Amino acid sequence: MGRKSREIVEININELLKDLNKAYSDEWIAFYYYSWAAEFVEGPDYPTIASELKNIAKDEFEHMSELSDRIYELGGEPVRDIGELQKIANCKKVDFPKNERDLESVLNAVIEAEGCAIDVYNKLLKKVSACYDKDVRTFHLIEHILSEEIQHEEAFENLLQKRRR
Numbered sequence: 001m002g003r004k005s006r007e008i009v010e011i012n013i014n015e016l017l018k019d020l021n022k023a024y025s026d027e028w029i030a031f032y033y034y035s036w037a038a039e040f041v042e043g044p045d046y047p048t049i050a051s052e053l054k055n056i057a058k059d060e061f062e063h064m065s066e067l068s069d070r071i072y073e074l075g076g077e078p079v080r081d082i083g084e085l086q087k088i089a090n091c092k093k094v095d096f097p098k099n100e101r102d103l104e105s106v107l108n109a110v111i112e113a114e115g116c117a118i119d120v121y122n123k124l125l126k127k128v129s130a131c132y133d134k135d136v137r138t139f140h141l142i143e144h145i146l147s148e149e150i151q152h153e154e155a156f157e158n159l160l161q162k163r164r165r
């Protein structure tokens with residue numbers, strides 16, 4: 001392989017660590033907002049939605065932990081300063097309605113958040129697939145997280161559909 005060809009498959013570790021730390025921050029933020037919303041929702045249908053929010057929050061916590069492991073393995077350090085999380089996150093905020101009984105708006109907000117996560121991991125997957133032969137582990141981790149974000153979006157969309165029926 002020529003110099004240029006090697007160059008384009010070479011992993012830029014610093015850039016990868018930066019991307020992984022941004023995704024790590026997204027996961028903390030999702031975990032925080034979903035856990036918050038699980039306690040916030042009210043009304044007759046709230047138990048189903050609260051329990052789905054709690055389950056998915058657990059997945060986001062797991063993603064955070066998997067990303068953290070990978071960051072250490074690559075010689076980096078996950079974000080130390082909590083204030084930094086929101087600064088560097090790709091998906092910074094989930095906007096919930098004022099009214100805790102407005103479950104449709106709660107679901108729309110989390111569907112939007114999952115859409116942002118899907119975008120982030122889809123882009124990241126394309127990026128790491130360029131150096132698949134050099135870093136298979138990161139590729140599979142991102143692929144695994146992306147597939148779960150797709151399931152989350154679907155789960156929240158199904159809840160929204162049920163309410164509209």
Ligand SMILES: [Fe+2]
Binds near residue numbers: 027030060063145
């Ligand atoms: Fe996640």
Ligand SMILES: [Fe+2]
Binds near residue numbers: 030056117149
């Ligand atoms: Fe998710």
